[in-house]
Amino acid sequence: MTQATEFSAGENPVKNMTELVTEIARALVDDPSSVSVEAIADGESTVIRLRVAQGDVGKVIGKQGRTARSMRTILSAASMKLKHRFSLDIVEMGDPSS
Secondary structure, eight states, X not given: XXXXXXXXXXXXXXXXXXXXXHHHXXXXXXXXXXXXXXXXXXXXXXXXXXXXXXXXXXXHHOGGGHHHHHHHHHHHHHHHHHTOEEEEEEEETTOTTO
C-alpha cells in the first residue's frame, strides 16, 4: 500500500485509524469477535471498511445514522490533522457485494 503523504518513522496513521474504528465498533456491538476492519488505499485517501455481524449493523449505525455519522466525524477530524483523507464504509457480514 503506497501513501502519498510522508509520515515520520514509527507513525502509521492508517493503522491507528483502523485500530480506533475497531475499538469503537467492538464497544458498540453484541458480538465483538465478529468485528473486522480493513483499510483500502484509494489514491490519496483510504477507505476503512468495517464489517460486523448482521444483527449488529443497527448498533453501529445508530438511530437515524447518528453513531455512524459520529465515527465519520472523528475520521474527518483526524484527516485534517494528518492531511490524509479517510472514509468509512459499514458492511454486514455475508454481504455478497463486499
